[in-house]
Amino acid sequence: AQSVTQPDIHITVSEGASLELRCNYSYGATPYLFWYVQSPGQGLQLLLKYFSGDTLVQGIKGFEAEFKRSQSSFNLRKPSVHWSDAAEYFCAVGGRNAGNMLTFGGGTRLMVKP
Amino acid sequence: GAGVSQSPRYKVTKRGQDVALRCDPISGHVSLYWYRQALGQGPEFLTYFNYEAQQDKSGLPNDRFSAERPEGSISTLTIQRTEQRDSAMYRCASSLGGHSSYEQYFGPGTRLTVT
Numbered sequence: 001a002q003s004v005t006q007p008d009i010h011i012t013v014s015e016g017a018s019l020e021l022r023c024n025y026s027y028g029a030t031p032y033l034f035w036y037v038q039s040p041g042q043g044l045q046l047l048l049k050y051f052s053g054d055t056l057v058q059g060i061k062g063f064e065a066e067f068k069r070s071q072s073s074f075n076l077r078k079p080s081v082h083w084s085d086a087a088e089y090f091c092a093v094g095g096r097n098a099g100n101m102l103t104f105g106g107g108t109r110l111m112v113k114p
Numbered sequence: 115g116a117g118v119s120q121s122p123r124y125k126v127t128k129r130g131q132d133v134a135l136r137c138d139p140i141s142g143h144v145s146l147y148w149y150r151q152a153l154g155q156g157p158e159f160l161t162y163f164n165y166e167a168q169q170d171k172s173g174l175p176n177d178r179f180s181a182e183r184p185e186g187s188i189s190t191l192t193i194q195r196t197e198q199r200d201s202a203m204y205r206c207a208s209s210l211g212g213h214s215s216y217e218q219y220f221g222p223g224t225r226l227t228v229t
Contacts (some may be wrong), residue, residue, distance in 0.1 A: 004156075032216045043118070044157070044205065045218035051216070090156050094216045100145060100209075101170065102218060104156030 002027045002093050004105035012111040013081050021108050023065075023091035025059040033074040034092040034102065035065055042092065050074065061085070086112045116140070118221035120206050126227045127196055135191045135224045137206030144211030146189050147218060148181055149170060151203040164211060196228045 003026045013019050024033055032051050036044040037078040048059025055067040065076045074091060088109045119138045127133050139146050145164050149157035158174040165186040172181070178196075183189040194201055203225050207218040 034216075037222070041222075043222040048218065049217060077228075092156075096181065098218070100147070100162055101159040101173070102147075102157075102216070103159070106154070106156050 002031075002095070002103045004062075004091050004093050004103055006089075006091055006105035006108050008108045009106070009110045010111065012113060014113045015083050016080050019076075019078045019081045019085070019112060021089050021110070022039045023076065023105060024072050025074060025091070025093045026072065027095060029095055032094045033065070033067060034094070035059065035063070035074075035076050036090045036104075037061075037087050038090065038107075039087045044077070047076070047089075053057065081110075081112055083100050083112045086110055116218055118206055118208050119169075120204075120221040120224050122224060123222060124225045124227075126229060129196060129198060129228055131196055132194045133196055135204050136194075137188065137189045137191070137221060138220060139189070139206070139208030142210070143208035143219075145209045145218075146183055147207040147209075148189070148191050149205045149207065151205055151223070152216065154204075155180065157221055160191070179216070184227075193226075196226075198228050201226055201228045 005024045034049045035047040047063050050057050050067045058064050086105045090107045091105045094102045121136045147162040148160040151157040160187045161171040161181050163183040178194045181191045205223045207220045209218045
């Protein structure tokens with residue numbers, strides 16, 4: 001069965017600093033990978049996705065993620081964090097072997113210091 | 115355009131009561147999904163539909179939980195004889211279907227509290 005691990009439950013960064021959120025997955029075939037963001041009182045918003053091709057994918061709000069098959073990772077990055085990026089971030093995996101379901105990690109809560 | 119909507123946004127019910135949670139997907143989206151999210155955790159898959167057909171209900175925790183999508187649009191998740199452990203955020207998502215099924219768009223969720 002597939003699984004996703006987000007090792008960092010909480011991360012605090014200063015505004016303007018760079019950010020990397022870690023995601024490791026377990027999946028028996030070619031994975032489809034996603035990052036979602038959840039702001040307080042809001043639904044889950046899709047930031048970016050990887051299906052195939054270029055392993056560095058660009059998303060909305062200046063985020064990017066890199067798929068590294070050898071490390072089973074799909075880390076999320078942003079060069080300069082804004083206060084409005086404070087939220088909870090979820091990594092998810094899906095694919096043909098999993099039907100249409102997505103499996104989510106436990107999330108990383110990002111706090112931004114002024 | 116309009117996103118996925120869910121109602122009610124908040125539901126408080128007493129243990130033993132039945133509840134019905136509604137999801138209205140994005141217009142034209144073939145696939146509809148239900149997830150449950152406990153506090154401090156990621157969403158967990160419950161069930162999904164293609165059009166009106168329930169394709170996978172492997173995530174439903176027990177037979178008190180059921181879902182339907184009779185006309186291939188709006189869906190209802192019903193929990194019978196609610197228990198305190200059913201308290202969670204229930205999230206609905208929809209997608210275009212086919213390869214795009216993996217790109218799921220989520221609604222704001224229904225926060226269910228069972229007292």
